């Protein structure tokens with residue numbers, strides 16, 4: 001992705017000013033008519049500045065022209081992109097969320113972040129991984145824009161985090177069940193839930209997003225898994241397989257997914273809220 005032109009209406013002491021970042025084009029934005037004219041620069045010398053000059057982290061192989069109508073606020077984000085020299089595509093935060101194809105907040109896996117289909121709105125916020133106050137240049141890099149839930153976006157504003165969700169997940173970090181007493185088969189007070197790692201960065205991330213605290217609210221799901229583990233013993237599973245294999249479910253794994261109520265592969269955790277929790281505890285209980 002090449003940043004070509006940036007129009008800033010209001011940002012700190014910059015008012016109604018255009019910035020041309022590419023020597024390949026000359027651009028002019030008419031803020032009265034709301035029109036951008038882009039011309040190839042006849043005097044352009046290819047690779048004069050060497051490779052990678054003016055290139056931000058690539059989201060698609062697309063050149064972007066950003067028309068900021070609210071400073072750097074991505075809530076009002078409007079961009080036009082050219083997939084080729086001739087084809088113009090409007091781009092905005094709605095499309096970013098759609099194209100990333102994730103359905104849950106990547107910071108917490110607790111909330112859905114679907115787009116609204118009819119009114120083209122979003123149920124998510126757009127978090128700036130590197131804050132736009134400290135790093136205004138990255139405010140327009142797609143790599144820096146993380147669709148997230150309201151709670152996480154707010155918590156992160158108060159506390160910077162080190163792990164970029166496109167780069168790392170919660171590797172080797174699992175939810176663990178701690179049985180307290182014999183009531184654990186029918187009461188959420190009979191066990192504790194813990195989410196901890198041996199990695200300082202991950203632990204800091206867990207702390208920033210208050211995941212240990214927030215996930216205590218989902219202990220009812222764990223209780224159901226404990227009860228299912230007691231009901232669906234091996235002989236009952238065999239019985240169900242004899243009866244329904246090939247009709248209600250494909251195979252044993254399919255039946256186990258149905259019982260645990262979650263996706264069990266790591267790649268699919270972002271598809272459904274609380275999948276990481278359900279997967280880890282189902283694993284621990286031997287349900288999957």
Ligand SMILES: [Zn+2]
Nearest residue numbers: 105108149152
């Ligand atoms: Zn979240």
